[in-house]
Amino acid sequence: MSEELVPAPVVTSSTTIPVTEDPVEPSGNVFVSAYDNNGVFIGNIQYKIQTGGPGSYGPALIIELVSYDSPVNGFTALEFDDYTIRISGTALNMIPGGFYKFLLPDKTVKTLPADTQEDFDTIIEWSPPPIKVIEVTHTLQIRVIDPVNLIDAIMPLNITQEIYWKYEFGLQSFRDLLQKGRL
Numbered sequence: 001m002s003e004e005l006v007p008a009p010v011v012t013s014s015t016t017i018p019v020t021e022d023p024v025e026p027s028g029n030v031f032v033s034a035y036d037n038n039g040v041f042i043g044n045i046q047y048k049i050q051t052g053g054p055g056s057y058g059p060a061l062i063i064e065l066v067s068y069d070s071p072v073n074g075f076t077a078l079e080f081d082d083y084t085i086r087i088s089g090t091a092l093n094m095i096p097g098g099f100y101k102f103l104l105p106d107k108t109v110k111t112l113p114a115d116t117q118e119d120f121d122t123i124i125e126w127s128p129p130p131i132k133v134i135e136v137t138h139t140l141q142i143r144v145i146d147p148v149n150l151i152d153a154i155m156p157l158n159i160t161q162e163i164y165w166k167y168e169f170g171l172q173s174f175r176d177l178l179q180k181g182r183l
Contacts, residue, residue: 031087031138031161034072036095038169042088044080045157047144062145066154071136072163085142095134095165100174101125105182114177122181126174132165 034041047063065085068077074092077085093114101111102120112118138159145152 029157029159031159033162033164034091035169036091036163036165037093037173038090038166040088040090041075042086043159045085045087045140045142045159046083047142047155061147064143064145066141066143068141069139071138072161075138077138077140085140087138091163094136094163095129095131097131098129098165098170099125099127100177102181103183114173120181122183123174123178128167128170129165133162135160135162137161 031041031043062082063079063085065077065079068087070076070087072089072091073094075087075089077087080086098114099111100114100116101109101124102116102118103122103124104110104118104120107121109124110118112120138161140157140159141154142157143152143154
């Protein structure tokens, strides 16, 4: 039997659409885009094994997550079931270049990141990021086990995704952060 492994279409939340795979180049897979600081992204990965002639595939019997290098703050990966690896979460502060200036309790002004843990009175300036989209690559190692076809292999997988910054979500993050101030 052939050991050609092909990721199945990605099943995602209702805010996204399935993506088809490229059977020759698994690293050509793409997750649908996500917005920075808004909504939950869910992407499922399943492997199929060639069971007959060209175009004839069946599910792998077991897949295990060996490793996941998350390029997205807020995303995690887990073994959802014997057949599915799930990547999910909310992208948090991924788009670089924006900044906040805070008035601190001692009445000094300081530029800090949005996820600051420092006490502040209020925000006196907000500058949205100059870029509005970044591309990231999810890097996984997945063990595929199919005792029927005598397959037990660790397969690398790279999946690209675009993360977008949107004004409305940035403004809501600003308002949420503003509420954490003391004034």
